[in-house]
Amino acid sequence: MCRHANDTMKKRVLLANKGGQARMGGKRGRILVLVSACVVFAVLVLLLWSVRTRTAQAPAAEEEEASPTMVSAAPSASPDAEEDEYVEARERLVRNLRELRGISDAEVLTAMRSVPRHEFVLEKYLGRAYDDHALPIDYGQTISQPFVVALMTELLELERGDKVLEIGTGSGYQAAILAELADQVYTVEIIPELADSASARLRRLGYENIRTSNHDGYYGWEEHAPYDVIIVTAAPDHVPQPLIKQLKDGGRLVIPVGPVGWYQTLWLITKEGGEVEFHNKGGVQFVPLTGEH
Numbered sequence: 089m090c091r092h093a094n095d096t097m098k099k100r101v102l103l104a105n106k107g108g109q110a111r112m113g114g115k116r117g118r119i120l121v122l123v124s125a126c127v128v129f130a131v132l133v134l135l136l137w138s139v140r141t142r143t144a145q146a147p148a149a150e151e152e153e154a155s156p157t158m159v160s161a162a163p164s165a166s167p168d169a170e171e172d173e174y175v176e177a178r179e180r181l182v183r184n185l186r187e188l189r190g191i192s193d194a195e196v197l198t199a200m201r202s203v204p205r206h207e208f209v210l211e212k213y214l215g216r217a218y219d220d221h222a223l224p225i226d227y228g229q230t231i232s233q234p235f236v237v238a239l240m241t242e243l244l245e246l247e248r249g250d251k252v253l254e255i256g257t258g259s260g261y262q263a264a265i266l267a268e269l270a271d272q273v274y275t276v277e278i279i280p281e282l283a284d285s286a287s288a289r290l291r292r293l294g295y296e297n298i299r300t301s302n303h304d305g306y307y308g309w310e311e312h313a314p315y316d317v318i319i320v321t322a323a324p325d326h327v328p329q330p331l332i333k334q335l336k337d338g339g340r341l342v343i344p345v346g347p348v349g350w351y352q353t354l355w356l357i358t359k360e361g362g363e364v365e366f367h368n369k370g371g372v373q374f375v376p377l378t379g380e381h
Contacts, residue, residue, distance in 0.1 A: 199268035255305035260286035304379035
């Protein structure tokens with residue numbers, strides 16, 4: 089009886105232990121599921137946060153890439169600043185012409201100060217526009233050295249009412265200088281493209297007292313003769329007689345004369361009472377006067 093009771097008690101204890109173990113196993117399972125769910129949730133939160141962070145930072149990265157280009161790019165000079173630079177360059181040029189080159193005519197110096205030479209040179213030579221040197225222009229021609237332009241203009245002794253003939257328009261720079269000092273300027277260019285571009289440039293710059301023509305300048309421009317002064321900016325190997333004929337009595341002709349491809353002599357020719365006198369003004373170098381003559 090007692091053994092049976094003991095066996096019965098042992099069975100109950102075993103069953104109780106198994107039940108407790110089952111209950112403990114159920115709790116552990118639920119805890120593991122809960123922990124796993126929390127881990128998954130945390131991973132999802134981290135993934136979402138990572139995606140949002142990358143998205144938010146993307147524009148900033150683009151800005152950082154764009155920023156160095158914007159910072160390193162040099163700001164373009166304003167038109168006013170650029171014009172101020174040219175004004176200063178012209179002042180230096182005029183000062184050199186007066187102090188170092190001996191140009192003394194105040195009106196000629198004022199004209200050299202007023203005319204924007206950089207408008208008459210090729211774009212690639214803009215930085216040298218106010219250097220005292222001749223510069224190439226199109227079609228194998230040149231824009232004359234500022235000193236030579238000032239010297240030849242000074243030799244003309246221009247007065248406001250004068251009518252001027254220029255042979256060899258080129259880019260139009262010498263014509264613009266003349267137009268600052270005389271009432272009427274007639275300028276002739278044998279190369280059609282240069283004649284057209286110079287005419288357009290002079291109109292754009294407001295020179296209304298200049299008339300241009302495309303023909304052989306050796307023969308002058310008889311239609312508007314006689315002229316108070318004539319200036320030739322290309323070198324023939326002799327003085328063209330049509331120019332002497334078209335020069336008014338009491339007039340002055342300035343012209344370089346000499347062999348092609350070598351130094352020429354700059355002549356001041358005066359005409360008085362039908363008599364012509366030649367005055368040697370030194371050596372120069374010009375492109376040849378072209379044409380059929």
